[in-house]
Amino acid sequence: MTKVTYVAHDGTEKVIDANNGESVMEAAIKNSVPGIDADCGGACACATCHVYVADAFMDKVGTPEDMEQSMLDFAENVQANSRLSCQITVSDELEGLVVTTPESQH
Amino acid sequence: MDLSTAEKLVIIGGGQAAAQACASLRLFGFEGEITLIGEEPALPYQRPPLSKAYMKGEMTEERLYFKPQDWYNTQKIQTVLSTRVGKIDRSAQVVETEDGRSFDYDALIISTGSRPRALPLPGADLGNVFDLRDLSDVEHIRPLMVTGKRLVIVGAGYIGLEAAAVARQLGLEVTVLEMADRVLARVTSPVMSAFFEHEHVAQGVHIRTGAQLASLQGDGQVQAAILSDGTEIAADIVLVGIGILPNVELASEAGIACSNGILVDRDARTNDARVFAAGDCARRPLVHYGRQGRLESVHNAIEQGKLAAAAIMGKPRPNEDCPWFWSDQYDLKLQIAGLSEDYDEIAVRGDPEERKFAAFYLRGGKLIAVDAINSAPEFIVAKKLIITGASVAPETLSDTSISMKEIAATAA
Numbered sequence A: 001m002t003k004v005t006y007v008a009h010d011g012t013e014k015v016i017d018a019n020n021g022e023s024v025m026e027a028a029i030k031n032s033v034p035g036i037d038a039d040c041g042g043a044c045a046c047a048t049c050h051v052y053v054a055d056a057f058m059d060k061v062g063t064p065e066d067m068e069q070s071m072l073d074f075a076e077n078v079q080a081n082s083r084l085s086c087q088i089t090v091s092d093e094l095e096g097l098v099v100t101t102p103e104s105q106h
Numbered sequence B: 001m002d003l004s005t006a007e008k009l010v011i012i013g014g015g016q017a018a019a020q021a022c023a024s025l026r027l028f029g030f031e032g033e034i035t036l037i038g039e040e041p042a043l044p045y046q047r048p049p050l051s052k053a054y055m056k057g058e059m060t061e062e063r064l065y066f067k068p069q070d071w072y073n074t075q076k077i078q079t080v081l082s083t084r085v086g087k088i089d090r091s092a093q094v095v096e097t098e099d100g101r102s103f104d105y106d107a108l109i110i111s112t113g114s115r116p117r118a119l120p121l122p123g124a125d126l127g128n129v130f131d132l133r134d135l136s137d138v139e140h141i142r143p144l145m146v147t148g149k150r151l152v153i154v155g156a157g158y159i160g161l162e163a164a165a166v167a168r169q170l171g172l173e174v175t176v177l178e179m180a181d182r183v184l185a186r187v188t189s190p191v192m193s194a195f196f197e198h199e200h201v202a203q204g205v206h207i208r209t210g211a212q213l214a215s216l217q218g219d220g221q222v223q224a225a226i227l228s229d230g231t232e233i234a235a236d237i238v239l240v241g242i243g244i245l246p247n248v249e250l251a252s253e254a255g256i257a258c259s260n261g262i263l264v265d266r267d268a269r270t271n272d273a274r275v276f277a278a279g280d281c282a283r284r285p286l287v288h289y290g291r292q293g294r295l296e297s298v299h300n301a302i303e304q305g306k307l308a309a310a311a312i313m314g315k316p317r318p319n320e321d322c323p324w325f326w327s328d329q330y331d332l333k334l335q336i337a338g339l340s341e342d343y344d345e346i347a348v349r350g351d352p353e354e355r356k357f358a359a360f361y362l363r364g365g366k367l368i369a370v371d372a373i374n375s376a377p378e379f380i381v382a383k384k385l386i387i388t389g390a391s392v393a394p395e396t397l398s399d400t401s402i403s404m405k406e407i408a409a410t411a412a
Helices: A024-030 A066-073 B016-027 B069-074 B135-144 B158-169 B190-202 B249-253 B298-312 B376-388 B404-410
Strands: A002-007 A013-018 A050-053 A082-084 A097-100 B008-012 B033-037 B077-080 B085-089 B094-097 B102-104 B107-110 B114-116 B150-154 B173-177 B206-208 B213-219 B221-227 B232-234 B237-240 B244-246 B275-277 B282-286 B291-293 B324-329 B332-338 B345-351 B356-363 B366-373
Touching: A002 A024, A013 A024, A066 A082, A066 B376, B008 B016, B008 B102, B016 B033, B016 B107, B016 B298, B069 B077, B085 B249, B107 B298, B135 B237, B150 B158, B158 B173, B158 B190, B158 B324, B173 B221, B190 B206, B190 B324, B190 B356, B221 B237, B275 B298, B282 B298, B298 B324, B332 B376, B356 B376, B366 B376, B376 B404
Parallel strands: A002 A097, B008 B033, B008 B107, B033 B077, B107 B275, B150 B173, B150 B237, B173 B206
Antiparallel strands: A002 A013, A050 A082, A050 A097, B085 B094, B094 B102, B114 B244, B213 B221, B221 B232, B282 B291, B324 B332, B332 B366, B345 B356, B356 B366
């Protein structure tokens, strides 16, 4: 189990005990964290699980692969710390991870 | 009709549209009882991985579920699984199950999905002949999918080709039989068909287009597929993927208007103000195309689940997106936006040989669809342009020296 904090656009925080091996998106969906739609279920096909990763974790979450990067290039309100949460796998390394969800995924 | 204070809401069907409707209803503040009645023993789950990662064994069953059982408990959603509905009595507002239970409703959502079209040929009922629709289908097929087994796939649609890709990666010998003269004939253009056929052949799949299957033969278990020209193809497993039919019977027998799907308006409402339909079973207005249609897709199931929930709660209608789809085969990601079927012009951007290209479809100068292979920008920009009804010159689309960002910025 790894603690992940999801911060909504309005600042509301929700802390989840995520299972290692699942994605940051899956942990959010299973725990009804608002602000992440994940329409395609994690296939990196829809860009509706966009999150902003807290600076302290940018190195630990690694860098996006080509497909994710090009999806992000065209998502709304992208920042330097934008990631698709379906492409971040929960692990011990990410204990305390904080991600913020954008105002809208569409 | 204001249904926001309905006391009892019943959902028939336990697929993606049903799961979305449950989540959206609670999100929008619905406080009444929700009862979800599903035929399958499993909680609502994702179907796309069944012919992709899950079939390949790369994904656990638990990860297919949209929500765990706990979620349904805490959301006070009663799940009635392994249960078939026999009848909808609209005058009494009651849903009757085949095992004799009754569920009253003030509002009803029909999300009965679709079923695989059956192979109308001798031998279709032999052992080891499968459809691919439900979790239980994969449970039956997967133990047989071992190196060296001979798999014959009937139908070169997306399901058939995705299964072919998985089977090759697992080391099976794979033959795909397709009646039309090209793969994916019903769903895409010749340029995409040629690309996918080439990819599968390069991976060692035997593709037979223009193939007339006459029968399946075997002694209890299937042993061969026989074509009408007498060709015999040895088979240990046959997978049939020749399209799906909407499950409209319950609605139709209850007098709800149907025509290749349960007819609904933009709010997913049927001709009975208390009854909604969502997902594969519904025939809906396609607002970006000025006609009606039935969409067999994740996007549609999610969107109509939301539309129904919003209408029930009297909320503003959620966004109606451009239809979109995807398919994963080998290391190829195909992303599709829009509906290409009546295009009159096509523009190819990039080189299929690089396995990264897109086919844009236009009608009367307007962009109506794109098939994008490993090309997310083309997919995302096209989706936006289709929604705005933009006209783009085909030579602009095929000019890779103009970036998709520039195309998006200048399209009218």
